[in-house]
Amino acid sequence: xxxxxxxxxxxxxxxxxxxxxxxxxxxxxxxxxxxxxxxxxxxxxxxxxxxxxxxxxxxxxxxxxxxxxxxxxxxxxxxxxxxxxxxxxxxxxxxxxxxxxxxxxxxxxxxxxxxxxxxxxxxxxxxxxxxxxxxxxxxxxxxxxxxxxxxxxxxxxxxxxxxxxxxxxxxxxxxxxxxxxxxxxxxxxxxxxxxxxxxxxxxxxxxxxxxxxxxxxxxxxxxxxxxxxxxxxxxxxxxxxxxxxxxxxxxxxxxxxxxxxxxxxxxxxxxxxxxxxxxxxxx
Amino acid sequence: xxxxxxxxxxxxxxxxxxxxxxxxxxxxxxxxxxxxxxxxxxxxxxxxxxxxxxxxxxxxxxxxxxxxxxxxxxxxxxxxxxxxxxxxxxxxxxxxxxxxxxxxxxxxxxxxxxxxxxxxxxxxxxxxxxxxxxxxxxxxxxxxxxxxxxxxxxxxxxxxxxxxxxxxxxxxxxxxxxxxxxxxxxxxxxxxxxxxxxxxxxxxxxxxxxxxxxxxxxxxxxxxxxxxxxxxxxxxxxxxxxxxxxxxxxxxxxxxxxxxxxxxxxxxxxxxxxxxxxxxxxxxxxxxxxxx
Numbered sequence: 332x333x334x335x336x337x338x339x340x341x342x343x344x345x346x347x348x349x350x351x352x353x354x355x356x357x358x359x360x361x362x363x364x365x366x367x368x369x370x371x372x373x374x375x376x377x378x379x380x381x382x383x384x385x386x387x388x389x390x391x392x393x394x395x396x397x398x399x400x401x402x403x404x405x406x407x408x409x410x411x412x413x414x415x416x417x418x419x420x421x422x423x424x425x426x427x428x429x430x431x432x433x434x435x436x437x438x439x440x441x442x443x444x445x446x447x448x449x450x451x452x453x454x455x456x457x458x459x460x461x462x463x464x465x466x467x468x469x470x471x472x473x474x475x476x477x478x479x480x481x482x483x484x485x486x487x488x489x490x491x492x493x494x495x496x497x498x499x500x501x502x503x504x505x506x507x508x509x510x511x512x513x514x515x516x517x518x519x520x521x522x523x524x525x526x527x528x529x530x531x532x533x534x535x536x537x538x539x540x541x542x543x544x545x546x547x548x549x550x551x552x553x554x555x556x557x558x559x560x561x562x563x564x565x566x567x568x569x570x571x572x573x574x575x576x577x578x579x580x581x582x583x584x585x586x587x588x589x590x591x592x593x594x595x596x597x598x599x600x601x602x603x604x605x606x607x608x609x610x611x612x613x614x
Numbered sequence: 615x616x617x618x619x620x621x622x623x624x625x626x627x628x629x630x631x632x633x634x635x636x637x638x639x640x641x642x643x644x645x646x647x648x649x650x651x652x653x654x655x656x657x658x659x660x661x662x663x664x665x666x667x668x669x670x671x672x673x674x675x676x677x678x679x680x681x682x683x684x685x686x687x688x689x690x691x692x693x694x695x696x697x698x699x700x701x702x703x704x705x706x707x708x709x710x711x712x713x714x715x716x717x718x719x720x721x722x723x724x725x726x727x728x729x730x731x732x733x734x735x736x737x738x739x740x741x742x743x744x745x746x747x748x749x750x751x752x753x754x755x756x757x758x759x760x761x762x763x764x765x766x767x768x769x770x771x772x773x774x775x776x777x778x779x780x781x782x783x784x785x786x787x788x789x790x791x792x793x794x795x796x797x798x799x800x801x802x803x804x805x806x807x808x809x810x811x812x813x814x815x816x817x818x819x820x821x822x823x824x825x826x827x828x829x830x831x832x833x834x835x836x837x838x839x840x841x842x843x844x845x846x847x848x849x850x851x852x853x854x855x856x857x858x859x860x861x862x863x864x865x866x867x868x869x870x871x872x873x874x875x876x877x878x879x880x881x882x883x884x885x886x887x888x889x890x891x892x893x894x895x896x897x898x899x900x901x902x903x904x905x906x
Contacts, residue, residue, distance in 0.1 A: 383660060563674075563870070567627050574633045575633035602657075605685075
C-alpha cells in the first residue's frame with residue numbers, strides 16, 4: 332500500500348488547466364491537497380517525465396469554488412520549456428511542498444513587497460495574506476517590458492476583494508509600463524516618502540541584494556526567497572548550499588540577520604559540479 | 615586515526631563545501647567524508663537524481679557531481695577544524711596518484727577510495743569489481759600519502775571479501791562497507807524509470823541487513839578497521855554495526871528524515887546504552903557478536 336501521507340514520495344497529478352500569463356509565462360493547474368495547504372514561499376519539486384525535475388514555487392488557483400495547486404513557469408531551459416508546453420489532461424509528478432515560508436510578524440502594520448518576474452509567484456500570494464491580516468501593503472511588480480507584466484489581474488483582484496489598504500506599483504526595465512528602471516529604484520523612492528516596517532522580496536538575486544541594502548539603510552527587516560541549483564530538496568545532497576545553509580531546508584526564505592551572515596548572497600553561487608561562480612565576474 | 619566519536623558523515627551527503635563541513639562537525643560527528651572527488655570536475659546527471667521510497671530509503675543517481683580535485687583542494691585549504699576524509703573516485707592509478715598528491719597536504723585525516731559507485735560507467739563499481747585494478751590503485755594511493763587509506767566496497771559481481779583482500783594486500787588501512795546497491799524505481803502511471811539515469815543506488819534501512827552481513831564477514835576474516843555503512847538511522851542500528859565488527863559507522867540517508875540532529879540523537883543513545891551495559895569504551899562493542 333502506498334503511503335499517501337509522505338509528501339517526499341513522488342505523486343502523479345493530472346493537469347486540470349493551463350493559463351497563459353504572458354508570451355513566455357504559463358500557469359499549470361492541478362488537483363493536489365498538499366499544494367492547497369502550502370504557504371507563500373514554499374516550493375514543489377516538479378517532475379516532467381523524460382526531461383527534468385525542477386523546484387517551482389507553489390501557488391493556489393481557484394477554479395469556480397474549488398482550490399487547485401499551481402506552478403507558474405517561464406520557458407527558459409529544456410525543463411521549464413517542456414513544462415510550459417504541457418496541456419490539460421497530461422500528467423506530471425510532484426513532491427513537497429518543501430521549505431519555509433514568509434513570516435508575518437504580530438502587530439505588523441505596513442509592509443513593502445518587491446518582486447521581479449516569476450519571483451512574484453509567492454509574493455502575490457503573500458500580498459493577499461498580508462491584506463487579510465490587515466497589514467497596509469504596497470506591492471511593487473517588476474518586469475522587463477509591458478507584455479511580461481505578471482499577475483496584474485491577480486493583484487487587482489486582491490485589491491478589489493479587500494477593503495484594507497493595499498497598493499500596487501509597476502516598474503519595467505524599458506519604461507513601457509509603470510516606472511522606468513529597476514524595482515529597487517522604485518522601492519527607494521517609495522521608502523523616502525513613507526515608513527514601512529517590513530520588506531519582502533523574491534526575484535533575481537542582484538535585485539534582492541539591492542533590497543537588502545535598502546533594508547540596512549532604512550533599518551527595516553527584510554525577508555528574501557533565495558534560489559540555488561537544487562537536486563534532492565530534502566537536505567541531503569548539499570547542491571543548494573549558500574555558505575553553511577541549505578536553501579531547500581533552511582530556506583528558501585532568509586531574514587536580514589541571516590542574509591548579513593551569508594557572504595555568498597548576491598556574490599556567488601555553486602554550479603552543477605559545486606564550483607563557485609560569480610554573479611558579477613571577478614577581476 | 616583518532617576520532618572524538620565513531621559517527622562519520624557518509625560520502626555523497628552534503629559534502630563539497632567547507633562551511634557545510636564545519637556545520638556538520640558542530641552537529642556532533644566524529645569525522646566527515648567528502649563527496650567523491652574526481653580528477654576533473656563532473657556535473658553529474660540531470661534531475662531527477664533522487665527518488666524517495668516508502669520505507670525511508672532512497673535510490674539516487676547523482677552521477678558523482680563534484681568540483682574536481684584542483685578546486686576542491688582550494689575549498690579545504692583553510693580546514694583545521696574538521697576531521698576530514700576525502701573520498702576519491704577515478705578510473706586508473708594515474709587519476710589517484712594525481713589526486714592524492716594534490717590533496718595530501720590539505721588539512722585532512724585520510725582518504726576513502728570509492729570503488730563501488732553503482733551508477734557511473736568506467737568509475738566506481740566497474741573498477742571495484744577488478745581485483746587487479748583495485749590492487750594497483752591502492753598501491754599507487756598508498757605510495758603517495760602517509761595518511762590512512764580506506765577502501766569503500768560494494769555489492770558488485772565480485773565477492774566483497776575478494777575485493778577487500780586485494781585492497782588490504784595492497785596496503786589499505788581499512789574497509790568501508792557498503793556502498794549503495796543497484797536499484798530502480800519505475801512509475802506505474804507513465805511507465806518511465808524515474809531517475810534520469812534510470813538505474814541508481816539504493817540506500818537507507820532497506821540495505822542495512824546486507825551491510826550488517828558484509829561487515830560481519832569482513833571482521834571475521836580480516837580483523838581490520840571497518841567503517842560500517844548502510845541504513846544507520848538510530849543508535850540501535852549503530853550498535854548493531856559495531857557488534858558486527860565496525861570500528862566506526864557512517865550516516866547519510868537518515869539525515870533526509872531526521873535532519874542533522876540525527877548525529878546527536880545517535881550519540882546520546884549509544885552513551886545511554888553503554889551506561890546500561892556498563893561499558894567504558896565503544897571499543898568493547900566492536901566485533902562482540904563474534905563470540906557467539
